[in-house]
Amino acid sequence: MHVLRINGKNRLHGEVEVPGSKNASLAILSSIPLTKGQIVLHNVPEISDVQIKLALLEDFGAKVDWREGTVFIDCSGFKYHEPDETRVRPIRTSFYLLGPLLARLGRAFLPMPGGCLIGARPVDFHLKGLELLGAKVEMVNGCYTASTEGLHGAEIYFDFPSAGATQHLMATSTLAKGVTTINNAAMEPEVVSLAQFLNSMGARIEGAGTSTITVTGVEELGDCTFNIPADRVQAGTYLLAAATTKGDVTVRGIMPEHQTATVNKLREAGADVSEGPDWVRVACDKRLKAMKIKTMPYPGFPTDMQQPMAAVLTTARGNSVVEETIYESRIGHVPELNRMGAKIRVEGRSTLIEGVSTLTGAVVHASDLRAGAALCLAALGAEGETFIKNVHFIDRGYDHLEGRITALGGEIERLDEETWERDYAHRLKPHN
Ligand code: EPU
Numbered sequence: 001m002h003v004l005r006i007n008g009k010n011r012l013h014g015e016v017e018v019p020g021s022k023n024a025s026l027a028i029l030s031s032i033p034l035t036k037g038q039i040v041l042h043n044v045p046e047i048s049d050v051q052i053k054l055a056l057l058e059d060f061g062a063k064v065d066w067r068e069g070t071v072f073i074d075c076s077g078f079k080y081h082e083p084d085e086t087r088v089r090p091i092r093t094s095f096y097l098l099g100p101l102l103a104r105l106g107r108a109f110l111p112m113p114g115g116c117l118i119g120a121r122p123v124d125f126h127l128k129g130l131e132l133l134g135a136k137v138e139m140v141n142g143c144y145t146a147s148t149e150g151l152h153g154a155e156i157y158f159d160f161p162s163a164g165a166t167q168h169l170m171a172t173s174t175l176a177k178g179v180t181t182i183n184n185a186a187m188e189p190e191v192v193s194l195a196q197f198l199n200s201m202g203a204r205i206e207g208a209g210t211s212t213i214t215v216t217g218v219e220e221l222g223d224c225t226f227n228i229p230a231d232r233v234q235a236g237t238y239l240l241a242a243a244t245t246k247g248d249v250t251v252r253g254i255m256p257e258h259q260t261a262t263v264n265k266l267r268e269a270g271a272d273v274s275e276g277p278d279w280v281r282v283a284c285d286k287r288l289k290a291m292k293i294k295t296m297p298y299p300g301f302p303t304d305m306q307q308p309m310a311a312v313l314t315t316a317r318g319n320s321v322v323e324e325t326i327y328e329s330r331i332g333h334v335p336e337l338n339r340m341g342a343k344i345r346v347e348g349r350s351t352l353i354e355g356v357s358t359l360t361g362a363v364v365h366a367s368d369l370r371a372g373a374a375l376c377l378a379a380l381g382a383e384g385e386t387f388i389k390n391v392h393f394i395d396r397g398y399d400h401l402e403g404r405i406t407a408l409g410g411e412i413e414r415l416d417e418e419t420w421e422r423d424y425a426h427r428l429k430p431h432n
Contacts, residue, residue, distance in 0.1 A: 006380060007412075008379055059087065092114065109144070152178050175221070189229070201221035233302065234399070235259060293320070310374060311373075322353065337375070340359040342356060
């Protein structure tokens with residue numbers, strides 16, 4: 001159990017390179033049972049979600065070798081396996097293995113997935129789609145059992161453009177006989193990355209990145225070497241770190257077009273933002289202006305940036321409204337930011353933020369991954385020391401966060417349980 005100690009009010013400045021995308025990596029790793037080939041993935045982020053996913057793949061017979069950002073996977077030996085619930089529950093994308101395992105082996109078994117507690121997160125679109133593709137899926141005692149006599153192409157429509165269902169069904173249908181069309185598909189960059197990965201193994205996918213995706217089934221997929229693109233949410237978080245510390249940070253190795261929503265909102269709030277072919281720079285020397293934000297599917301403002309942006313707006317001049325339209329309860333950051341002196345209240349799907357001049361350090365608890373990121377941002381801009389507990393949530397999606405923040409001039413350190421208890425816990429009085 002680690003604790004992050006952050007001493008705020010250091011102006012972050014300099015350049016930061018962002019590691020590979022969590023959500024692209026997880027979608028790609030979910031699809032690899034489709035191939036019997038050899039996979040090489042470069043720029044894989046060192047985060048716990050990826051570690052968990054690779055361990056799960058090993059349970060199914062994959063041979064994995066992870067060396068400094070590159071993962072080598074021998075996919076020749078996938079076998080039927082019934083994983084334990086504790087292996088599957090920690091990450092939601094464990095469920096996206098169901099279709100690819102089914103396409104490869106004709107049957108599959110998976111306990112229900114878990115993931116961050118930010119809403120109900122049903123999987124009905126996935127299940128409907130798998131059934132249209134020719135799978136029979138049953139849920140018994142909290143576990144899914146799927147079987148098929150052979151997958152075939154289908155016409156699929158989503159009531160909402162789900163990133164996960166688009167990725168899961170697009171991948172599964174690569175080995176289905178005939179043509180599959182996915183309508184009202186998600187347009188997230190991670191869908192495009194997955195399609196590129198699958199196509200480089202021999203799949204025939206067209207339209208990824210638009211709302212209609214067409215997949216023409218092939219007999220088999222082969223080997224592939226693929227470079228995971230940069231993580232747009234980690235990138236966005238460092239851009240917000242510049243804003244919240246009145247700093248000047250250039251984030252490199254990214255696709256600026258994936259930051260459009262965040263960048264435009266930062267400009268609206270008064271930050272100075274410039275962009276190049278593979279970088280974005282945010283400089284800010286004054287208090288930001290309050291504003292309205294509404295999360296939307298890509299290319300709208302990303303839900304994954306909602307909590308971090310709310311943290312930045314706690315000290316903006318005026319009243320902000322942040323409306324969350326994707327998840328019904330992505331609000332774990334609110335009580336913790338209020339402990340730091342923020343003035344936020346929740347009304348329905350919106351958080352109403354009355355800007356204060358500064359936050360002050362406190363002992364706070366991360367309730368999920370992006371709430372943890374929000375607390376880091378708040379702490380970087382706050383007066384004094386903040387101690388963030390439940391760091392394992394942040395480790396799910398931020399790769400070497402302390403190293404990157406330190407290199408930018410921030411004061412952040414990871415305390416182990418013993419150091420926390422010995423040097424800090426007794427002299428701090430946690431608010432309850
Ligand atoms: N939905 C359904 N039924 C389904 C699937 C989704 O009703 O079968 C609903 C969800 O409940 C939600 C909405 O559709 O209200 C969107 O969910 P989506 O399926 O797009 O989300 P996801 O695939 O489960 C991924 C990311 C999330 C990110 C969302 C939206 C991964 C591993 N997760 O989740 O990332 O918030 O897309 O962009 O790719 C994070 O990184 O912190 C994170 C939560």
